[in-house]
Amino acid sequence: MNAARLLAPLAAALGLTACAQSPPALADLPLFDPSALVFAGAFRLPSGDFGASTVDYAQGPIALGPDGATLFVVGHAHQQAIAEFAIPPLGAGPAPADLPMAAAPRQPFATVLERASGGNPQALDRVGGLLLVPGRDGPQLLINAYVYYDAPGTVTHTTLALRDPGDLAGSPVDGPYAFDGGAGHTAGWLAPVPDAYHDALGGDHLTGHSSGIPIISRTSVGPSAFAFDAAAFHDPAGAVPTTRLLDFDLADPLHPDLDADGDNPLWTHLSQATVGLIVPGTRTYLTLGHSGGHRSGVCYKCTQSGGHTCGGYCARDADDTDAHAWAWDLLDLVAVREGRLAPHDVRPYAFGPLDLPLLGPERRIGGGAFDPDRGLLYLTALGADDSQGAYAYAPLVLVLRLAGRGADR
Secondary structure: OOOOOEOOOOOOOOOOOOOOOOOOOHHHOOEEOHHHEEEEEEEEOOOOOEEOEOOOOEOOOEEEOOOOOEEEEEOEOOOOOEEEEEOOOOEOOOOHHHOOEOOOOOEEEEOOOOOOOOOOOOOOOEEEEEEEEEEOOEEEEEEEEEOOOOOOOOOOOOEEEEOOOOOOOOOOEEEEEEEOOOHHHHOOOEEEOOHHHHHHHOOOEEEOOOOOOOOHHHOOOOOOEEEEOHHHHOOOOOEEOOEEEEOOOOOOOOOOOOOOOOOOOOOOOOOEEEEEEEOOOOOEEEEEEEEEOOOOOEEEOOEOOOOOEOOOEEEOOOOOEEEEEEEEEHHHHHHHHOOOOOOOOOOOOEEEEEOOOOOOOOOOEEEEEEEOOOOEEEEEEEEEEOOOOOOOOEEEEEEEEEOOOEEOO
8 A cells, every 4th residue: 555645746737637428437447646636726714704603713614606616614613604605716825814815705604503494402513514415406505513522422313404505594404314324423524426436336425524523432533434315315304324335433443553652654533534525537535634643642631842731632742733635445445335345444545644835833624625627626724814813713725626647556
């Protein structure tokens, strides 16, 4: 396996090649090389109150709008409301203040978690992922949510269907639905499956989640992938069948040394995946997020090298946190579906830090949205915009271009 450090060149690159009329078999497709993630630019989101919330202290989940020209953005952690912003022209910085600013939202922030037809009986309080999916009357916005501190691990119903994304404030919201697989394993990012591979993977969309949130025992201790059909959300709220393709737990984590006291470049107590997608034209399931402690080790409520005393797990060296990528071969996920491989035995063929500009000192990616038509991946860099006031803690939106190259396994 190639576990080389992933240093992304910050230069222009070609977009993805067009799909052939008759798609090749999955085994004939190349693996995507994560070093082909190329910085294309960035922009800011305006601080201040717009409707029910603000982008200040946003946690990161976003979704692409129906025309690819807007982003749905989850705002402040306290409200978990959603707004729609037009995507402005991109800039390169070098400082956040030098980047273009998005205009005031086309749709101001509207709360959603308490509007579901079935109420919010399990007190969901964090949005984990968003995605536009086909509905009976046009696109609908799926909203994954979870309880931030679910100590008993009893939450089951996590997902809402906002029927009219063009009317965030007034649309009916159905749910909550329950994904088979467990909230701490399924209530994060959402992604489409290319048409040609629905049968191979067992659904037309994927949902995933990972550790990096409180109560690790209820989570997938590594990025997960569960296939499902979006048509399950056409009907009244209920259980949504899934196909488990990639999944871990505390008994079978992605790496056994979560404290990173030994040689562990893969997954620690500080690792969290927040984005997942299938790269078109390849057989790669790409997950992105952040990780730490790989160079200096992980400690609990200790004092870091810079003198800061942590409230929980942290890297011994304050600078030992990076954006990370983990790339998975879809053939391994098919092997899981066919019973030839256990979901916790899959390992990424490539993984490691990403060298991206403008991330800020915490280097955390909060969420992402992929535009397959343009080959652009939008990522939220949490708290990276220091240009709108010391207490704004607004995210930046970084944009990466996916170059169509394969990777050797």
